[in-house]
Amino acid sequence: MKTGKLYLIPNTLGGETLQDIIPADVIKQTIGLRIFAVEELKSARRLLRKMDREFPIDECTFYALGKHAGVDDLPKILYALRNGNDVGILSEAGCAGIADPGAEVVAMAHQNDIPVEAMVGPSSILLALISSGFSGQNFTFHGYLPKERKDRVRRLKDMEGDSRRTGSTHIFMDTPFRNMHVLDDLLNELADPTLVCIASGLTLLERSVKTMSVKDWRENAYDLAKIPTLFLIGSYA
Numbered sequence: 593m594k595t596g597k598l599y600l601i602p603n604t605l606g607g608e609t610l611q612d613i614i615p616a617d618v619i620k621q622t623i624g625l626r627i628f629a630v631e632e633l634k635s636a637r638r639l640l641r642k643m644d645r646e647f648p649i650d651e652c653t654f655y656a657l658g659k660h661a662g663v664d665d666l667p668k669i670l671y672a673l674r675n676g677n678d679v680g681i682l683s684e685a686g687c688a689g690i691a692d693p694g695a696e697v698v699a700m701a702h703q704n705d706i707p708v709e710a711m712v713g714p715s716s717i718l719l720a721l722i723s724s725g726f727s728g729q730n731f732t733f734h735g736y737l738p739k740e741r742k743d744r745v746r747r748l749k750d751m752e753g754d755s756r757r758t759g760s761t762h763i764f765m766d767t768p769f770r771n772m773h774v775l776d777d778l779l780n781e782l783a784d785p786t787l788v789c790i791a792s793g794l795t796l797l798e799r800s801v802k803t804m805s806v807k808d809w810r811e812n813a814y815d816l817a818k819i820p821t822l823f824l825i826g827s828y829a
Contacts (some may be wrong), residue, residue, distance in 0.1 A: 596677040598701045599625065600688040602713015603639055606820060610642045618711045619643045625680045627672050629655045629665075631692050636682040638720070657681075658693030673706045685820070687715045691735050691765070716822055717763055720791035723801040724761070726826030731761035732820060735775060745781050751825045752782050761826035766796045771816035774823060779813065782806045783827075789824040792816055 601622050604613050611619075623644045630636035633654055640647045653672075655665045673679055681688040681697055687710070688694040702706050717733050734751070738744045751762035766774050778788055784807040793799040798819070806814065 593674075593676055594642065595704075595706050596673045596675070596679060597707045597709055598673060598698065598709040599678060599680045600694065600698070600708070601680045601682050602687050602711055603635065603683050603685050605685050605714050605716055605795045609795070610639075613714055613795055614643075615712050618713060621711065622639070622680060623647055623764065625678055626651060626654075627653045627669075627677050627679045628682055628695050629657055629658050629669050629679060629694070630682045631684045631694065635684050639682065649770075657697065666697065666700060670700055670704060670706075673701065674704070683715075687713055690715065690733075714795055716765075716791070716794050716820065719794050720789065720801065720822035720824060721761065721763060723791060724789035724824050724826065725803050725828050726761040726787070726789065726824055727759055727762070727829045729829075730758065731763060731826075734762060734764040737764055737766050739770075741773070745777050748777055748781060748825070752786050755825050755827060759827050761824055763822060763824050765822050768816070768818050768820060771819070771821050775813060775816060778823065779806055779810050786825065787827055789826070790816070790821060791824070792819040792821040794820070794822070 599621065602614060602618065604610060628636060636654065640649065655669050664783055669679055681694040683694055684694045689698055692800060698708055721728055724786055737747055744788060754760060755762055784805060784808045787801040788809055793800040
């Protein structure tokens with residue numbers, strides 16, 4: 593029996609706009625699916641209804657990913673794929689599989705010779721990188737920073753030192769309620785000439801991408817407490 597295909601479905605980065613962010617072909621493919629592996633059920637249902645106001649939510653099967661997943665969710669997803677059913681992975685925001693639990697399903701698919709198709713959509717990491725002016729030839733995405741301040745500061749200083757030595761770009765993020773703690777550490781612990789890019793609210797009306805030295809950021813910092821934000825440390829390419 594021919595297996596199904598695993599589709600990695602992009603979500604928006606926030607806000608209500610959909611058609612200007614998600615390609616029409618991606619929407620068409622997505623609304624044809626009836627089995628989904630989702631990071632957060634509420635946001636998944638919301639996206640599907642934005643794609644099609646008449647989308648038959650009640651006819652669909654949803655499996656949880658990450659901390660919400662049950663012990664038998666992954667085997668059930670694999671069973672569906674092996675029996676010829678296409679399955680879509682839905683992240684809470686942006687592209688599935690980056691800084692979210694979708695990667696474990698993708699790994700399972702590869703281990704079982706099941707085709708995987710990543711669908712085009714917004715990636716806050718790449719949007720921030722290409723807007724920063726920093727090197728796109730050598731960069732690292734670190735995901736979330738440590739919660740403990742001393743560990744977070746040590747990580748930031750390591751990034752600063754590596755960027756100074758190699759010219760590489762370091763990209764990282766945190767939850768919106770810790771953004772200001774990260775910003776305070778950047779401005780208080782890094783050297784004045786170090787270049788920092790702050791990319792906030794990407795694709796939203798209030799979006800902002802600015803690259804400045806730490807010294808200049810001290811005079812131009814703004815409230816990031818409720819805005820999805822990417823931080824970058826680097827040097828001009």
